[in-house]
Structures are given as C-alpha cells and as structure tokens.
Amino acid sequence: MGYEQARDELVEVVRRLESGGTSLADTMALWERGEKLAAICQTWLDGARSRIDQARHQSGPEGS
Template sequence: MAEDLSQISAMSFEEALKALEDVVRRLEGGEVPLDESIALYERGEALRRHCQTRLDAAQERIEKIVAGPDGKPAGTAPFDAG
C-alpha cells in the first residue's frame, strides 16, 4: 500500500479524481470480491484525501491573490504548497 500511496501523491488532481471515480464505479458495481473491495475502499480514501489536499491548496492560493489599489487582482502572494 505504501507504493500505492507514493503513486497517488504524484498524481495531478484530475488524475486522482478520475481514479477515484473508477474506484467508486467498481465498488458500486457490486461484482468485486470482499478482499478486493476493502483494498479498493482504502485506495479510494487515499485518493479522496489527495484530492482534498489539492483543493485546499488551490483555495489557499486563490485566497492569496493580491488586490491592487483599484480592487482588481494585481498578482499573487508567494505560496508554498510544500
């Protein structure tokens, strides 16, 4: 599972969301054996956490947009997604 987590952390938001949708589709299909369902559920939770982290980082970046004197966005403040 550790190798899988490192692969997930390297995914873009869009890749992780697509993979999460695939997990959900397979689980909802009901044709997956119990052990595989558990593994899929764990992968789905890791993908969900990754997507949420990426969304939170994007929201923080958006919130750091610097407004110019006229109130319009004039740039962004430095952001470290770390």
Template sequence: MPKKQTETNAATQPDFETAMAELEGLVQRMEGGELSLEDSLKEFERGVKLTRLCQEALKVAEQRVKLLSADGQESDFAPQGDA
C-alpha cells in the first residue's frame, strides 16, 4: 500500500526547532545585505515555507493541548489550588 503524500512530506520536513534555527540563520544572512537579488528571493521563499511549517506545528500543538485539557476549553494552566 503506497504512503500518503502527507506522510512522505512529513518525513522530509524539518521539525519545529530545526525550522526555527534555519529561519534565524536565514534572517541573519538576509540582513547582512550581501546576497544577490536572486539569492535573496530564494531565501525569502524558503523563509515563507519554514514560517508556514512552524505555524502549522504550533497550531497542531495547541489543538493537542486543548484535547488534553479536562474540558477542552482554553484556560490558564494555574495549579488546581489556585482559583
């Protein structure tokens, strides 16, 4: 049975921390001002992809936290004794 497209892509995409580190390096290179226009555009395109990947990872993490909370509602994570 062939793998789904998303399963294949997930294996090749960096995790959140790796994507953030790459984004930070990318920003530093672009701010350095020594890239050609073409290289800047390539870096910008990569940055957009990494940003979307990070946003999706954060969205998934937020959904998981909501599922794990007792009532599924957004709330502050204060200790039970504090109300």
C-alpha cells in the first residue's frame, strides 16, 4: 500500500472514530486499522527521510 492510500484511509478511519455512533467492537476494529495505517505511513516517511539524508551525505558538505 502506498503512502497516499494509507493516509487517505487513515483520515477516513479517524473521521469515523470521531463521528461516534459505532459499537465498541467496531470502534476497536477501526482503532486497530488506524494503528496499522499509521505504521505504514510512518514507514514511508522514515524511508523518505533516509533517502533525503543519504542524498545530502552523497552531495558532500553543505555549502559546497
């Protein structure tokens, strides 16, 4: 799953949780899904940060 898809689904999960009106079982399932989606997003962001750091390192010291 890509970052944008995970993020969009996470936004929907949060919206549903905030709107209320769901059973405890559904709330727990949404929460668990949200946690998984947040982890997917974090993995993508960590990978992007690593690639940026790596590119900066390869380009040499700042200001060169």
